[in-house]
């Protein structure tokens with residue numbers, strides 16, 4: 001993934017990403033802060049309750065005093081329970097809400113990125129950012145931040161109480177604090193780096209699994225399950241290694257913090273015990289002191305752990321910010337021109353030169369010039385890799401050419417909003433995408449506001465009505481992820497029905513290269529004939545029936561047009577087309 005400028009942004013500052021997402025919930029956050037303050041105050045009051053219980057309750061054995069001290073403690077505990085539960089609810093609510101909002105925004109951004117981005121990005125990596133990285137942010141808001149604040153508050157409060165109870169002993173604790181905070185900061189930096197690496201390894205793991213699962217049939221057809229298992233297992237090992245480096249660093253930090261923190265408590269108990277024996281301090285004061293000292297130490301320890309978590313979340317925020325900073329290569333110009341309405345359906349390519357961004361050296365189109373009149377059907381033919389599909393991709397403006405222009409109705413398509421352009425185009429791709437939804441929903445994808453009757457009419461026109469009727473639940477039948485339950489020809493007819501619903505002035509067809517059985521080929525051909533009637537049609541043709549029907553055939557080789565004409569003319573000329581026709585169209589020639 002291309003590292004954008006924000007990737008260099010250092011440290012916890014990356015978490016600023018969350019601020020705009022928290023703002024709408026300011027009232028809830030304030031409520032959570034109040035509950036948090038209350039709970040922290042009540043924890044500190046517990047120490048006072050403890051002192052009263054020990055000093056007043058035990059001192060002269062008066063039963064009334066012990067009862068009152070115990071009751072006070074109970075009241076504090078009850079209030080503490082309510083405040084803690086309220087804080088937990090509000091803070092977890094914020095975590096869930098913000099995580100969902102961040103996911104929505106990141107997905108919303110990614111779905112608008114240009115196809116060029118996905119030529120290099122791995123889907124699994126993006127998925128892992130959407131899930132694992134956002135989960136870290138959720139944990140941060142849903143618990144870490146509130147735990148951190150709580151521990152800062154109780155830690156500071158408890159320290160103040162320490163000073164009030166015994167300045168001398170408090171001094172002992174104070175000496176230890178820099179020893180706890182120092183490593184915390186040092187290890188934190190390291191943690192962030194190690195944790196980013198660990199998260200990247202998890203993303204690699206997800207990407208590996210995603211690729212293998214997507215190509216499951218190919219994997220099994222080649223009996224490459226052992227190979228894929230080994231590949232995944234190697235990735236898993238790499239991910240464990242990265243995680244363990246982080247764990248090791250963290251363990252060292254915990255060792256230091258626990259040793260120093262609780263060592264200091266033991267030391268102050270020892271010193272304080274001598275004061276109690278000498279009568280300079282009451283037993284209740286020492287109990288309260290130890291309670292506060294434990295609070296200070298445990299806050300320190302918790303904060304050091306949290307520091308790690310905050311660093312991990314910062315690394316996650318970095319990875320999300322990186323994704324959000326990718327700008328779509330194709331975007332609407334600041335003041336886009338409108339295409340004429342209704343569209344005439346005129347298409348022109350003028351001296352177009354284009355190489356895919358990932359292969360700048362290998363030109364896919366080279367001086368490609370073609371004018372298509374309104375309503376004309378042009379068939380593009382040529383050997384594999386000649387650049388036929390690329391022509392359609394440039395017309396859809398999935399990529400921009402390096403030189404030359406593409407025009408629709410006389411307007412350079414770079415001057416119009418891509419959405420406006422694509423609204424005039426209907427695409428039936430070589431491998432149509434069928435979503436894991438019902439047959440009706442899949443067809444309605446062509447025009448979401450279409451009525452049931454329109455969906456059925458489109459299916460009828462696409463020659464899909466009969467096979468849909470034969471499905472177990474007709475139009476309501478779920479077609480499985482990626483349309484796994486349909487044949488290639490059926491998937492194509494679903495895609496054609498979509499295009500029928502969309503009713504575009506310009507139609508782009510990329511014929512499937514794989515042979516369909518005679519019956520479904522015939523059904524698809526007739527459906528396409530009906531569809532292209534009266535529209536400008538550009539078709540990447542692999543079948544004789546298609547080229548015969550075309551008004552004009554354009555023969556391409558190595559990104560250039562080498563001949564144009566009708567089937568009969570081109571066969572008579574006896575060039576590349578005649579050879580292709582003899583080979584490819586042997587079925588009917």
Ligand SMILES: Nc1ncnc2c1ncn2[C@@H]1O[C@H](COP(=O)(O)OP(=O)(O)OP(=O)(O)O)[C@@H](O)[C@H]1O
Pocket residue numbers: 119356357358359364382383384385386387388389390391540
């Ligand atoms: N996304 C891509 N990134 C990089 N190179 C690509 C990409 N898509 C296609 N190419 C390359 O561009 C060239 C033209 O490809 P194109 O898909 O237009 O050929 P085609 O004529 O449609 O071939 P076919 O009949 O096999 O579908 C080929 O060399 C191909 O390898």
